[in-house]
Amino acid sequence: MKASMPAGRRRLAKSVVATVAMGVLLAGCGGSPAATPNSTAAAVDPKSAEGAKGDITICGGKDASGIHKNTTAAFHKANPTMNAKYVEIGSSTDQQRTQTVQRLEGKSTECDIFMMDVTWAPEFAAQNWLLDQTPVMEKIKDRLIPSTAQTALYDGKYWATPFYTNAGLIYSAKGKVAKPATWQELYAEAAKAPGNGLVYQAQQYEGLTVNFLELLYSAGGEAVNDKGEVKIDSPETREVLRFMADGIKNGSADRAVMTYKEDETRLAYESGNFGYERNWPHVYRLLNKTKLAGKFDVSPLPSFDGKSAASGVLGGWNFAISAFSQNSGAALAYINFATTPEWQKHVAMDNSQAPVNEAAYSDPEVLKAMPFAKELLASVKGAKPRPQSPVYPQISQAIYKNVHSVLSGSASADEATKKMAEDIKTAQDSF
Amino acid sequence: MTSAQKLAERPRTFGYDRAERRLAVRMVAPSLILMFLVAAVPIGYAVWLSLHQYSVRQAGLSRFVGLDNYLDALSSGAWWSAFGQTFTFAAASVSLELVLGTAMALLLNMTFRGRGLLRTLVLLPYAILTVVSAITWQTMFEPTLGLVTTVLRGLGLPGGDIVWLGESGYAMAVIVLADVWKTAPFVALLVLAGLQVIPDEVYEAAELDGSTKWTTFINITLPLLKPAIVLAAIFRTMDALRVFDLPFVLTRGANGTESMSMLAYTELRENRLVGEGSALSILTFLTVMAVSVIYIRFAGGNIRAAAQEKQ
Known part of the structure; x- marks a missing residue:
């Protein structure tokens, strides 16, 4: 029967069989998705920094505050045998991430160190793109604020070293509104008069995830726990969502926040039409250049209702060493230099960024340059990382899309909470 | 000698014909190869990617999943809402652009x-980068300081206290407005070109017959303009169905403005779900293709009919 098959058809049959077989084979290869990165990822040797020499390149976003220019210059001065160069690979965080991914996918040796947003480490570690920095971090961990070190942790290992951190602050107009002790108080005060309102970031993007989690963490809720279990379907989530939606309905927060990112928030507040602003520390310096100079107070993020501790969400940037770096010893020397208590003071004094070293906050010189250092430290120490997962971008989308739909009134708090939990689980099931 | 005769003679000049055909193949080959490389290879590669899943959890892992990515997309609410929103946008913006563009062309x-x-x-407006104009529109509709909202408030008109980009419906309206502002001139240019080939004699004859301006427009100008308008409609619809930059800048897809392309971008770029994102890109591509085929089948007849009438 087979022999009588015309040659053409036989060839076709063969190729069909081959294709099907290949499909089955490939499907077999896939297997079940493993949740952990390869344990074979190379670790950096802490000793490799000693006697290291040569050139290294640090790749990151736009150096707006000049922090990287200063650090590379000071590093060369302190270590004449080594030369560090900073390369800007993107003007926005999104762009920077795309560029970083492209270089790592292509195993480029161009960058020895990548500046990493605090949410990136798990994803990149899972792809074997980073050197394991655990041995190094164990040595310097003691001089770092614990919460900042946590942002580099994934699967029990450290994949990065924090350079500078970040946490939200509340700016309140002096004479108009009181410094808030709780979010409830803040919202009540904000609703009292038209000029008292709150502005924050509620456009459908990463910033909304941060703004929502700040309230959720303060209310004692969480999104995903340390074990990766989804905990967002909780009474706390419902309460916070209702609270935020009511705030927009009754005028505590201006309706326009649904179109605001950080810059829009700052500009709206600078108009003088609002009482409160939730934003990052860099706003302090900018606000002092406007007509509101000296007319505002800074406070750490408040607790939700006084029952649970005040909390927030950590921002900031970490150093990761590329798995394809040709000079990881010098890269490590650079990281060691940038995280010394001495240099961390400069991070605050010269560039107004939040140090990862606690002692820096009480340094007299720092306090002079950054009068709100005490409030900032309180915010940083209370803050927690965002969910740490290789699929973080999807988890964040699940959060901000559903929060936005509650704020805009197209979904109820209950519906959105259930959907959020569902969407996060779907994200976690990604292959 | 007609081509039919040529064909009939074929067997007799077989050797010569074969050599000529081989030459033809060789002459055409470079452009065929180029076309293949430029068009077929990337699309083929995207199709190949869309049949797989690439692990975001473990390095270098991938698996063949057949049509799963497509089935997942087609059974998801996200795809169908993006589909509906993109078509709403396309219908609103293209029809406004055609009306306004034609009016502008008549004036010009x-x-x-x-x-x-x-x-x-x-x-x-057409020369300005879409992203730049989108940012300008965003600033103009800013609720507290924006030009549009401030002017509306100042004049006591409704709309001054609306958060335009923060509400469903209004957000889509701003995106449509931004698109119409930018591309109505392009439509005007195409229609203007169509207007200029209408011979004056037709109008003179109509005038002699006592036709009013309006009937002249309806019975003469518009039918003769049809090919130009249809061409503009095809161009604009294909562009509108692929819209990405306007919603990306103005709303990030919030408030019912996420387009098919944005959805594909999010999966591909932000989530690095290469297989799933490729499937969405292919679906978008097929949708745009299907719409253009429908257009050409319907309107293609129109173009031919109009051309024949002209003769």
């Missing part, structure tokens, strides 16, 4: 001083 076709200058100026 009249004789007046400074016509040449105006024709150039009118194209200005």
Whole structure:
């Protein structure tokens, strides 16, 4: 029967069989998705920094505050045998991430160190793109604020070293509104008069995830726990969502926040039409250049209702060493230099960024340059990382899309909470 | 000698014919290969990617999943809402652009001083980068400080206290407005070109027959303009169905403005779900293809009919 098959058809049959077989084979290869990165990822040797020499390149976003220019210059001065160069690979965080991914996918040796947003480490570690920095971090961990070190942790290992951190602050107009002790108080005060309102970031993007989690963490809720279990379907989530939606309905927060990112928030507040602003520390310096100079107070993020501790969400940037770096010893020397208590003071004094070293906050010189250092430290120490997962971008989308739909009134708090939990689980099931 | 005769003679000049055909193949080959490399290879590669899943959890892991990515997309609410929103956007913006563009073309076709200058100026919005104009529109509709909202409030008109980009419906309206502002001039240019090939004699004859301006427009100008308008409609619809930059800048897809392309971008770029994102890109591509085929089947007849009428 087979022999009588015309040659053409036989060839076709063969190729069909081959294709099907290949499909089955490939499907077999896939297997079940493993949740952990390869344990074979190379670790950096802490000793490799000693006697290291040569050139290294640090790749990151736009150096707006000049922090990287200063650090590379000071590093060369302190270590004449080594030369560090900073390369800007993107003007926005999104762009920077795309560029970083492209270089790592292509195993480029161009960058020895990548500046990493605090949410990136798990994803990149899972792809074997980073050197394991655990041995190094164990040595310097003691001089770092614990919460900042946590942002580099994934699967029990450290994949990065924090350079500078970040946490939200509340700016309140002096004479108009009181410094808030709780979010409830803040919202009540904000609703009292038209000029008292709150502005924050509620456009459908990463910033909304941060703004929502700040309230959720303060209310004692969480999104995903340390074990990766989804905990967002909780009474706390419902309460916070209702609270935020009511705030927009009754005028505590201006309706326009649904179109605001950080810059829009700052500009709206600078108009003088609002009482409160939730934003990052860099706003302090900018606000002092406007007509509101000296007319505002800074406070750490408040607790939700006084029952649970005040909390927030950590921002900031970490150093990761590329798995394809040709000079990881010098890269490590650079990281060691940038995280010394001495240099961390400069991070605050010269560039107004939040140090990862606690002692820096009480340094007299720092306090002079950054009068709100005490409030900032309180915010940083209370803050927690965002969910740490290789699929973080999807988890964040699940959060901000559903929060936005509650704020805009197209979904109820209950519906959105259930959907959020569902969407996060779907994200976690990604292959 | 007609081509039919040529065909009939084929067997007799077989050797010569074969050599000639081989030459033809060789002559055409470079452009065929180029076409293949430029068009077929990337699309084929995207199709190949869309049949797989690439692990975001473990390095270098991938698996063949057949049509799963497509089935997942087609059974998801996200795809269908993006589909509906993209078509809403396309229908609203293209129809407004056609009406306004035709009106602009009629005005520009009249004789007046400074016509040449105006024709150039009118194209200005089209020359501006979409992202730049989107950012400008965003600033203008900013609720507290924006030009539009401030002016509306100042004049006591409704709309001054609306958060335009923060509400469903209004957000889509701003995106449609931004698109119409930018591309109506492009439609005007295409229609203007169509207007200029209508011979004056037709109008003179109509005038002699006592036709009013309106009936002339309806019965003469519009039918003769049909090919140009249809062409503009095809161009604009294909562009509108692929819209990405306007919603990306103005709303990030919030408030019912996420387009099919944005959805594909999010999966591909932000989530690095290469297989799933490729499937969405292919679906978008197929949708746009299907719509253009429908257009050409319907309107293609129109173009031919119009061309015949003209003869």
